[in-house]
Amino acid sequence: MFDAVKYRDRNVVERGFNAFKQWRGVATRYDKHNANYCGGVLVRAIVLWLKRLRDTP
Template identity: 50%
Template structure:
C-alpha cells in the first residue's frame, strides 16, 4: 500500500503488518526526530522503498486521466461489469490519443 506522510502513524503500520500488507509510507519528520531522540528505546525505523514510492505517482496520474471522463468519475453505472466497460473504453481512448 502506498500513501502520503499523512498516513504515517503508530496505529496504521502495525495494522497493515498484521494483515500481511507491505506499506510504502514515508515517515514524518517529527516522528523520525522523536525516534532518534529516544535512542535505542525509539524503535526501529520504518521500511521505506523509494523506488516503489516513485511508481505511486505514475498510478495517480493514470487514475486522474481516467477521471476526466464523466462516466468514470461519477460512476453512473449500477453494475460493476458496466463500469468496468466504461473504464476500459476510457483507457482505450487515452491510449489512442497518445
C-alpha cells in the same frame, strides 16, 4: 525517509488514475451494473491508449 524512485512510481500511478477520473462516467460511477462500469473503464483506457499512440513519433 524520502525515496525518489518510490515517489516517481507513485506519481505515475496517481496521474494514471487522474486521467481516468477526467471522464465523468468513471469518476461518478453512475452505472448501476458492474459490467457497464467495467465497459466504461475499458473504453476510457482505449481512448487514452490511442491518444498516447497518436502522440508518439
